[in-house]
Amino acid sequence: MPSPLIAPSLLSADLTNLAASLDAVRGADYLHFDVMDGRFVPNLTFGPALVQAVKRCSDLPVDAHLMVDDPDGTVDWYIDAGADIVSVHVEAARHLDRLVHHIQDRGCKAGVVLNPATPVEVLEDIVDAVDLVVLMSVNPGFGGQKFIENTYAKLDRLARMLDAHDARPIVEVDGGVTRCNARELAARGVRMYVAGSAVFGAADPAAEVEAIRAAAGQVR
Ligand code: DX5
Ligand code: ZN
Numbered sequence: 001m002p003s004p005l006i007a008p009s010l011l012s013a014d015l016t017n018l019a020a021s022l023d024a025v026r027g028a029d030y031l032h033f034d035v036m037d038g039r040f041v042p043n044l045t046f047g048p049a050l051v052q053a054v055k056r057c058s059d060l061p062v063d064a065h066l067m068v069d070d071p072d073g074t075v076d077w078y079i080d081a082g083a084d085i086v087s088v089h090v091e092a093a094r095h096l097d098r099l100v101h102h103i104q105d106r107g108c109k110a111g112v113v114l115n116p117a118t119p120v121e122v123l124e125d126i127v128d129a130v131d132l133v134v135l136m137s138v139n140p141g142f143g144g145q146k147f148i149e150n151t152y153a154k155l156d157r158l159a160r161m162l163d164a165h166d167a168r169p170i171v172e173v174d175g176g177v178t179r180c181n182a183r184e185l186a187a188r189g190v191r192m193y194v195a196g197s198a199v200f201g202a203a204d205p206a207a208e209v210e211a212i213r214a215a216a217g218q219v220r
Helices: 015-024 048-057 071-081 096-105 151-165 182-186 205-217
Strands: 005-008 031-036 062-067 085-089 109-114 132-136 170-174 192-195
Touching: 005 031, 005 170, 005 205, 015 048, 015 205, 031 048, 048 062, 048 071, 062 071, 062 109, 062 192, 071 085, 071 096, 085 096, 085 132, 096 109, 109 170, 132 151, 151 170, 151 182, 182 205, 192 205
Parallel strands: 005 192, 031 062, 062 085, 085 109, 109 132, 132 170, 170 192
Antiparallel strands: none
């Protein structure tokens, strides 16, 4: 298994001192950026202006997670703002194949995200094209929720599908990820770990990034 990728979620960062929050996690691999439109999910967060601001004070690549009703119409805002990965929900995209290729044609990695109740089998006809598969391990909309245990079974089914296709997208898990479940996730093929409250709620966010990385790295 290649080295784990840790992506702290800015949703749980102290936005009154964004520069300090970003500095605290400079040892991470990506910054996870939760875009919520108040429609696809019952919460409203950041837009492209904040991606631009983040790119000015951090060298880390941005992993943009679009929890919006109209990803087809809005992905370009985040690509133009400097996102490196753009992930869209299969439940929201109208023309997923076109959208994935559009994101890639514009020079970004394209991810597809599944809500907890969306079966992995819906990916059967797109999995060969994507750079990332993201499984939500909480219902999207808020940080600090409890990890949904059924995610493990979904990861096992996803691994079998990827093997059958000989496809090797990055598998990312988002929601309720901690140093305690990272090893179990790694054993099921997870490469990329989104952690919001676990990292920014810790006394030492930098050390928490490394604790999650170490736990995930126990599986090789
Ligand atoms: C939830 C977001 C997550 C969230 C994770 O809708 O997509 O990225 O920030 O937060 P934690 O790690 O606290 O569950
Ligand atoms: Zn997210």
